[in-house]
Amino acid sequence: MAQAFLATHGIDLDAELAKMQSPDANPQSSPNLPATATQSSTGLPIHPTTLPTSIRNVSLPSRPGTHDVTLNPNTGKITYIGAHDPEIALLNLANQEYGNAALLAPSLCHPHIHIDKAYLLSHPSHSKHQITEGTFSEALHITNLAKAAFTTQDLLERGQRVVDESVAAGVTHMRAFVEVDAIVGFKCLEAGLELKRLAEREGKMRVQICAFAQLPLFSDSQTNSWSEEAKFHDSEAEKIRSLMREAAANPEVEVLGSTPYVEADDERAKRNVEWIVDLSVEFDKHLDLHLDYNLNSSSEPLIHHVVATLHAAHWTEKTTDKTIVIGHATRLTLFSAQEWTDLKIAIGDLPLHFVGLPTSDLYMLRTPERTRGTLDVISMIREHGLNACLGVNNVGNAFTPQGTCDPLSLASAGVGIYSAGTMKDAEVLYGGVSTRAKAAIGFGSIAGNPIGEDGSKEGEIRVGDPADVLLFGSEKQNWRTRKSVAEAVYFYDCCRGRRGFLGGKATS
Ligand SMILES: [Zn+2]
Known part of the structure; x- marks a missing residue:
């Protein structure tokens, strides 16, 4: 009786008991692992078989009423969704969480965060460098001073703060940039990989490390105003290319990135793009480009060369489901409707995504240089x-x-930044820090969730989806509890009471 009842809730009692008794039943619980990774090399945990988690009485995006949802940590999937049924509370054969009608939504994601440069203003190793002018050139100068003094210990401490505060916010997936150059060598990369292994071993977060060339690949500091401030550590372009190639061969590095906008001229910027595209194809890695970071309508947007280079390299045929993300591209804010249409056509079937970085862009927009907008x-x-x-x-x-490690604060700010106040807008904004962000960095298909080609709605939770979800906190007065995605975006909750689940297991 209980067995049949549990089966309707996605719980196979026989299978669970058999697994509990079998020492061999240790499936990985974290989905979307790189094909090349093994349990030991990624530091991923060997979980003892765990009972499913039944999250009771929750509100779901785009569905009326409250529901019970079962997460299976052995498969990492959502195995059951049904109308809330108080009767199952009498049985104790699943871990049970109670939502009290609070929203259960897809978990959050950082698609673009510079983990090695986080919290420089507050860490004791670097806090002597504070902002006194508030200009872009000062920011570059201060950051380069700090970077020259990076130690493994301070990289780990600052990076761990990013991980901890992100987990508390309900982030389950993150793309973290770690810089590779002649001065830091692999110091940032090694610290990033250590943070990744720890976070994944503890089941807190899936961390995707991007080996990132922030400095030029084809210009030296004598010809380059971007690195003029940091002449004491010459970019040594050739050395960086050599280090990037070595990083690309590391199976734990899942993404390669570069910064064409720091090159001395357009010709070198194009070479930067071509080189990093070729390297990404050769090693079958995701690609992340930081480019077109200006508001100069007379400058030629590099995005067109990127798209042409990706097509010429036969990206979709030669890589296995690898995506391309374009960040910092403020130049594109000057596009006309026709230019957007032309770009959309040119992109075609390339898995190319854009990431908006509004808090950084708006801060720099107000600096005396006034050279930034935001997508x-x-x-x-x-x-x-x-x-x-x-x-x-x-x-x-x-x-x-300013700001926090909580991506939902961006979605909330986006209501004002983009004048996007409808409930539908709020759902798109939530997707921008959740399902759309995950799709951009290669976790899950955007066609499989937010766009709705199969009839599904933005951010809907469905049986068979990865059990990567976020349960919002409930309040004593029911009407104060956030029950819809729009409420979660409108009424920022400062992370109070949130609980994240990765592959069906609680992350905190
Ligand atoms: Zn960035």
């Missing part, structure tokens, strides 16, 4: 049919002193 991700998605999401970029440093 309107809502209209890019709605009007131009592009893939776009939102990222924190920096936190607690001279490029972005």
Whole structure:
């Protein structure tokens, strides 16, 4: 009787008991692992078989009423969704969580965060460098001073703060940039990989490390104004290319990234793009490009060369489900409707995504240089049919002193930034820090969830989806509890009472 009843709730009692008795039944619980990874090399845990978790009495996106949802940590999937049924509370054969009608939504994601430069303004090793002018050039100067003094210990401490505060916010997936150059060598990369292994071993978060060339690959500091401030550590372009190639061969590095905008001229910027595209194809890695970071209408947007280079390299045929993310591309805010249409056509079937970085862009917009805008991700998605999401970029440093590690704060701020106040807007904004952000960095298909080609709605939770979800906190007075995605976006909750689940297991 109990067995049949549990089966309707996605719980196979026989299978669970058999697994509990079998020492061999140790499936990985974290989904979407790189094909090359093994349990030991990624530091992923060997979980003892765990009972499913039944999250009771929750509100779900786009569904009326309250529901019970079963997460299976052995498969990492959602195995059951049904109308809330108080009767199952009498049985004790699943771990039970109680939502009290609070929202259960897809978990959050950082698609773009510079983990090695986080919290420089507050860590004792670097806090002597504070912002006194608030200019872009000062931010570059302060950050380069700090970077020259990075130690493994302070990288680990600052990075761990990013992980801890992100987990508390309900982030389950993150793309973290770690810089690779002649001065830091692999110091940032090694610290990033250590943080990744620990976070994944503890089941807190899936961390995707991007080996990132922030400095030029084809210009030296004598010809380059971007690195003029840091002449004491010459970019040594050739050395960086050599280090990046070595990083690309590391199976734990899942993404390669570069910064064409720091090159001395357009010709070198194009070479930067071509080189990093070729390297990504050769090693079958995701690609992340930081480019077109200006508001100069007379400058040629590099995005066109990126798209042409990706097609010429036969990206979709030669890589296995690897995505391309474009960040910092403020130049595109000057595009006309026709230019967006032309770009959408040129992109074609490339898995190319844009990430808006509004908190960083708006801070720099107000600096005396006034050279930044911010991508309107809502209209890019709605009007131009592009893939776009939102990222924190920096936190607690001279490029972005304000903000938190909570991506939902970006979605909430986006209501004002993009004048996007409808409930549908709020759902797109939530997707921008959740499902759309995950799709951008290669976790799950955007066609499989937010777009709705199969009839599903933005951010809907379905049986068979990865059990990566976020349960919002409940309040004593029921009407104060956030029960819809719109309420979660409108009424920022400062992370109170949130609980994240990764692959069906609680992350905190
Ligand atoms: Zn960035």
